[in-house]
Amino acid sequence: MKLMDPQYGAEVVTQKGKIFIFDDVNCLMAFIDSKEVTEEDIKHVLITDYDTPESLTDATVAFYLKSPHFKTPMASNIVAFSDYEVLKKHKAEHGGIYLAWGELVTQFK
Template sequence: MKTLKYYSTIILLLLFCFSCNVKPQAIDYGSDGCHFCKMTIVDKVHAAEIVTKKGKVYKFDATECMINFMKEFDSSKIQLYLSNDYKTPEALIDATQATFLISENIPSPMGAFLSAFKTEEDAKKIQEEKGGTLYNWNELLAHFKG
């Protein structure tokens, strides 16, 4: 009987440890839906994702949907904010470290003309070609609050 309790306890502990895996999930383009607007996620350049501290993943068709979702969600529960890198489609980058460009010459799924870049240098190169305004994460959040 003690052996059964011992193994049951170990199994429960292992399940608990592996069930709260806090990491991004790949977006299944053309299949996954945006948690905020419910559109199917098809744009491989502008998608975004939030991962909570408990490992729950919320996927979005655009960074602007993620920001709008954040207005309704307790930010203290969020571990990761991720956006697709404009220069590397499908690659999720840390949105809090990204540089963002709002340019009317780069449409995004929800019409905010918002794109994320892993480096400020990449964003500036595209800004030279397409125009627009650059933002860091905090500036972007303030822009969408106003």
């Protein structure tokens, strides 16, 4: 899959090295929820840092901000940050709600 906008990308890497690429958080979450790949078969779940789109970070420890300001490719309106202070700066500028990984997983179930 070609990413529509690299600021919103995500991927799952399996233990065998197969890579699944997603262009929005909601697509990533739907894939994980689908059980197409078992939890044991997943080696990494990675998310693009909104401020540094060339950088992937561990999705399970990233900080998420949901705001209508962010026009994501599949309309989740959720972006990820590897640094909480950067998230707070964007939240102050654009509003929205902070989500941790557990809240994100729960929201998309």
